[in-house]
Amino acid sequence: MRDFKPEDVVGDYKEAVLDLYGGLRRVVFYTDLETPYPDGKLIVSTTDTNGIITHGNKAFVEMSGYTLDELIGSPHSILRHPDMPAVAFKDLWDTVNKGLHWQGIVKNLRKDGGYYWVKATVIPNIRQGKVVSYTSVRRKPSHTKVEECTALYASLK
Amino acid sequence: MTYQFTVSPDFSPDHLSGWYIFNTWLQKQTGEGIHLEMYNSFQDQGAAIQNDGVDLIYANPFDAAMLVRDKGFCPLTKPVGVADEALIAVSADSAIYDVADLSLGTKIAMTDDPDVRMMGMMLLEPGDLSANNTQIVHCNAYILVAKQLLQGHADVGVFLAEAYDDLSGMIKSKLRVLVRSEISVIHHALMVGPKLAHRKEELQALLVAMAADDKGRDVLKNLGFQAWATVDHEDMEFMIDLMDALAV
Numbered sequence: 141m142r143d144f145k146p147e148d149v150v151g152d153y154k155e156a157v158l159d160l161y162g163g164l165r166r167v168v169f170y171t172d173l174e175t176p177y178p179d180g181k182l183i184v185s186t187t188d189t190n191g192i193i194t195h196g197n198k199a200f201v202e203m204s205g206y207t208l209d210e211l212i213g214s215p216h217s218i219l220r221h222p223d224m225p226a227v228a229f230k231d232l233w234d235t236v237n238k239g240l241h242w243q244g245i246v247k248n249l250r251k252d253g254g255y256y257w258v259k260a261t262v263i264p265n266i267r268q269g270k271v272v273s274y275t276s277v278r279r280k281p282s283h284t285k286v287e288e289c290t291a292l293y294a295s296l297k
Numbered sequence: 298m299t300y301q302f303t304v305s306p307d308f309s310p311d312h313l314s315g316w317y318i319f320n321t322w323l324q325k326q327t328g329e330g331i332h333l334e335m336y337n338s339f340q341d342q343g344a345a346i347q348n349d350g351v352d353l354i355y356a357n358p359f360d361a362a363m364l365v366r367d368k369g370f371c372p373l374t375k376p377v378g379v380a381d382e383a384l385i386a387v388s389a390d391s392a393i394y395d396v397a398d399l400s401l402g403t404k405i406a407m408t409d410d411p412d413v414r415m416m417g418m419m420l421l422e423p424g425d426l427s428a429n430n431t432q433i434v435h436c437n438a439y440i441l442v443a444k445q446l447l448q449g450h451a452d453v454g455v456f457l458a459e460a461y462d463d464l465s466g467m468i469k470s471k472l473r474v475l476v477r478s479e480i481s482v483i484h485h486a487l488m489v490g491p492k493l494a495h496r497k498e499e500l501q502a503l504l505v506a507m508a509a510d511d512k513g514r515d516v517l518k519n520l521g522f523q524a525w526a527t528v529d530h531e532d533m534e535f536m537i538d539l540m541d542a543l544a545v
Contacts, residue, residue, distance in 0.1 A: 179396075180420060180478045184539065197482075241545055259422065261542040267534065275535075277542035282425045283397060 141214050143167040149253035156222035161191060161229060164215065170222055173254035175203065183258065183278035189271060191216050205251035216276070221249040225296035236264050236274055245281050245289040257286045299330035300352040300493055303345065305485060306336050307357060307410040307457065315519030316355075322516045326503050327496065339409055352490040358483050359411035362537045370488040371497055372533040374504045374525035380484050382458040383416035384477040388446045389470070396475055399424040399453065406434040406442040406451035412483060412540070417455030419543055420476050443468050482536060486528050501527050 143166055146153075153169040160166060183203055186195040193211050201208050204219060211218065220229075224247055235242040242262045247255050258278035264271040302323070304316050313335070320333040331353065336342035339360075345351050346360070346368060356364055358381060364370035387393050403426055407414055418428065434451045436442045439460035445451040447468070458477055461469070487504065489497055507513030508524035517524065 178479075179423075179476045180480075182480050182539075182543075184482070199479075241542070243545055261545060263538055263542050265534070265538050275538050275542065277539060279419055279543075280423045282423045284425050 141166055141218055144169040148251055153253045158220055158222060160217040160220060168222060168249060169253045170249060171253040175250060175254050175256045177256055177258060177280040186273050186275045187216050188273055203256055219248040221247045221255055223247050223293055225293050227296055232262060236262050239264050239271060245285050257281050299332050301350055302331050302333045302353040303342060303351050304335060304355040305357040306339055306342055312520050318519050319516055339411060352493045354488050356486055356488050357412055358485060358536060358540055361533060362540060364488055365533060365537060369491045371494055372528035373487045373489055373501050375484045375486045375528050376522040377524040377526045380481050381412050382478045382480060383413045383420060384456050384458045384461055385417060385420050385475045386454050386456060386461060386472045387475055389473045396421055396424040399426055401430045402432060403453060404432045404434055404451045405453050405455060406436050406445035407455040408436050408439060408442065410457060413455060413457045415543055416478050420478060443472060447471055482539060
């Protein structure tokens with residue numbers, strides 16, 4: 141997964157270095173520009189058991205700012221925003237690795253440095269008793285939940 | 298042996314005769330005795346499924362997980378270009394223009410159509426509304442959901458988008474849509490139970506070929522469909538996973 145390029149970013153930006161799941165490091169640029177979650181839509185993506193994206197729908201492409209070709213084959217952490225605490229993703233992986241559903245409010249990073257908030261549900265896809273992949277379904281979160289999580293995540297950084 | 302066929306109780310009343318015509322077509326094509334039983338409620342249909350009294354079903358997506366995982370059903374086909382979508386509407390003179398402006402205790406008119414209820418509650422989440430902090434006004438049909446809004450007995454109504462679109466122009470002129478789902482991948486499907494599973498591939502081929510001849514097209518037209526498309530097992534599993542994710 142490549143680092144951010146200044147020419148991809150829209151507006152004034154800050155820089156951060158992310159330590160990602162699996163020992164990956166990434167330099168990202170991020171701005172204060174929010175893309176509102178579109179009413180009525182679901183963002184759906186699937187990863188393999190290592191968190192590598194294998195499928196994404198049109199809303200996933202539109203909201204992330206990446207092309208489908210850029211997303212497929214990338215770790216799902218391509219969307220990791222520096223404001224998200226690592227503990228949230230540890231909880232996600234700990235939960236789904238037990239075969240359970242995980243749900244949380246997540247701030248995602250767009251390719252252009254902007255962000256969007258989602259209510260995410262991650263479920264293990266179980267076939268013949270075995271986890272073969274994970275599906276993440278994102279929907280529009282409430283303002284209240286976003287405000288709560290903004291404060292919570294800042295305290296966990 | 299006579300096999301038992303049923304249709305999800307949320308079928309459009311306009312298509313009731315269409316399902317009987319379809320059943321006659323199915324019997325002629327397969328040479329099997331197939332009895333069509335239309336249940337009035339999801340509860341009655343659920344009881345028949347639990348008692349292994351259903352062999353073929355045009356199933357609501359909400360029931361797909363139970364049918365596949367508990368009852369050994371396999372998907373056959375889905376209607377081409379038809380997806381289940383929900384919408385939230387208010388009376389045209391309502392002061393509410395955004396779901397986020399709704400308050401706790403909101404009165405929600407809805408039917409017992411399970412996938413539409415689920416999608417409708419999802420559409421209301423941005424207003425911090427859930428089944429625990431709202432009042433549900435139960436209705437037996439979508440026209441009654443509209444009536445509850447028009448009479449001021451409910452603040453918002455949850456509709457199957459197709460049912461809302463089919464309301465008369467006069468009624469729709471007195472309502473306003475707040476939000477409409479654009480999910481695209483939740484759909485009803487024709488599914489076959491274990492007793493008929495040995496004819497699955499043959500049934501799929503017959504159904505997919507329906508649109509290729511005049512008689513088949515007439516039967517489809519009576520159902521409001523253009524054609525059937527095959528649903529494979531993984532397609533169905535994916536939809537079940539999606540429904541699981543939305544149910545929490």
